[in-house]
Amino acid sequence: MMEPASAGFDVPRAYLRLGGATLAHHQLALALAAGCERIACLAKAFDPELAALQREAERAGARFHMISGGRALSGLVTASDELLVLGEGVIVSPVDALELIAQAPAVLVLPAEAAVPQGFERIDINHAGAGLMLLPGRLVERLNDLPPDADPASALLRIALQAGISQRMVPQSVSNDGRWLLVQDEAQAQAAEDRWMDRQTSGLGHSLGMGLAAWLSRRFGAAMLHAGSGGSATGIAGLTLLAMAAGSAWLEVPTLGLALLGAAWLVQRVGTIITGAQADSLGLGRGMLSRPEPFGALLDIVLVGVLIAVPSLVPGEPTWLRAFAPLVLIGLLRLLSQVLAERFSAWFEDRLLLALALAALGLAGLLPYAVPGLSIVLIVAGIILSRRRGELTSV
Structure with missing residues (x-):
């Protein structure tokens, strides 16, 4: 929850709303559906929206932590853990996401040609990170070797690729159908909401x-x-x-x-x-x-x-x-x-x-x-x- 929703505003992108709930709430629901026992949220301040997320996580039986950087994350994850990483503003279909990560740890990817213009991070000439990864907990310790201001999600993406974690392509039918989106501003949130309701009523x-x-x-x-x-x-x-x-x-x-x-x-x-x-x-x-x-x-x-x-x-x-x-x-x-x-x-x-x-x-x-x-x-x-x-x- 670090990036602003738009220039000149302090409201984080994660607080944009989709279907009456913030993007962060959608991501929390996915994490809980995946069985996550601890939720680590990268944020600048503990505000009312974050407090609401904490209550929701704790009602579901998970522990909630606000962190300010990657080094704080390394203190929460052990080598025997699995870490589910969700990029900021990434909204995905829970059913599709859980099916893709259920097989084994992987970095989910999208075709770079279509994904990079949408804001997804390029990995190589053909692929971009899809904003979701399931990683072995042992990789998190490497965040301690990076500068304190390094973006943990981007850093973990590079660490996972260097460690040989397999890449798994998000099916084209999922990405083309609006079930895998990166929302960066209010206009994109509105468009995503329209497509979301269209899918629900199709x-x-x-x-x-x-x-x-x-x-x-x-x-x-x-x-x-x-x-x-x-x-x-x-x-x-x-x-x-x-x-x-x-x-x-x-x-x-x-x-x-x-x-x-x-x-x-x-x-x-x-x-x-x-x-x-x-x-x-x-x-x-x-x-x-x-x-x-x-x-x-x-x-x-x-x-x-x-x-x-x-x-x-x-x-x-x-x-x-x-x-x-x-x-x-x-x-x-x-x-x-x-x-x-x-x-x-x-x-x-x-x-x-x-x-x-x-x-x-x-x-x-x-x-x-x-x-x-x-x-x-x-x-x-x-x-x-x-x-x-x-x-x-x-x-």
């Missing part, structure tokens, strides 16, 4: 509702994370909308309840995407409010209640008979979403699409006919789609 647009949730997450997710609300605010909003939908059923206004249920599903799915992005990058747990399974079950229960509130075609029909068609509809949707291919199942899981369709039918006065009619359509669709995949067998 492949989610299989249905109308999920496509809209992915777009909203890309558009507003980073701002929500920076504001500190994250997925918790969307989870609370989703539950509030569910309660309002249940109230609409109680007041016998099912069309309004259906619209509220669609909004609740959309809001909660946005929260799930945002929380998932944090969990993947920072190793955070997913709270109950951001998990789609319990929320989805609760939403379906409320949906059945709203459909029961629809005026029956048969005067005086008992409640259990009025609940039959809605229960069959929800059961078919859940069954088909489990047994069909993903490109089909996403449509059967899409409660925004279902709620809006039912609400439109309710406005047209067709809702009493729509629920059993949709159940018949689902049965036919399930048979056709399952036969196409060879999942139905003849007896």
Whole structure:
């Protein structure tokens, strides 16, 4: 945490934010995921941001040390240790990084032609250091032979190469996909954040509702994370909308309840995407409010209640008979979403699409006919789609 984020400012580059967390926090999450027991942070002063990192490391069971140079590092590392070195401002995909360093100690490298203009340190004519190394602890002692103001990360890179530590190339698919970056200023942090959110939402647009949730997450997710609300605010909003939908059923206004249920599903799915992005990058747990399974079950229960509130075609029909068609509809949707291919199942899981369709039918006065009619359509669709995949067998 030595280099400033930009000229004329004292704020370290490591305090630039990506997805609501500092670059240093992302690096700490990677170190903890790798199993590091001690964290040594090169910094000029112990400030509130560094104190927050220390609390995070200690909560995870690691010891935290602030050091001012390479010689202080040598006092923390023994010959039997392994040292994970992260360069300043280097942000990498934890999954890719852990896979690359799991094999054996190595200096990770990138093609120099593309990496050097981005700010990575050149090693030779063809390679640049990727900003991440796993080294034997015995090499750290050589830092004592260097001047006190020598950059420890750069020095360890040269020491490792001289000691014959193998070089391991970061796959081109990882570096080209924005999963291995060096962030040096606010503009680069913003660009990295945009690509980060794009990766988190890629492949989610299989249905109308999920496509809209992915777009909203890309558009507003980073701002929500920076504001500190994250997925918790969307989870609370989703539950509030569910309660309002249940109230609409109680007041016998099912069309309004259906619209509220669609909004609740959309809001909660946005929260799930945002929380998932944090969990993947920072190793955070997913709270109950951001998990789609319990929320989805609760939403379906409320949906059945709203459909029961629809005026029956048969005067005086008992409640259990009025609940039959809605229960069959929800059961078919859940069954088909489990047994069909993903490109089909996403449509059967899409409660925004279902709620809006039912609400439109309710406005047209067709809702009493729509629920059993949709159940018949689902049965036919399930048979056709399952036969196409060879999942139905003849007896």
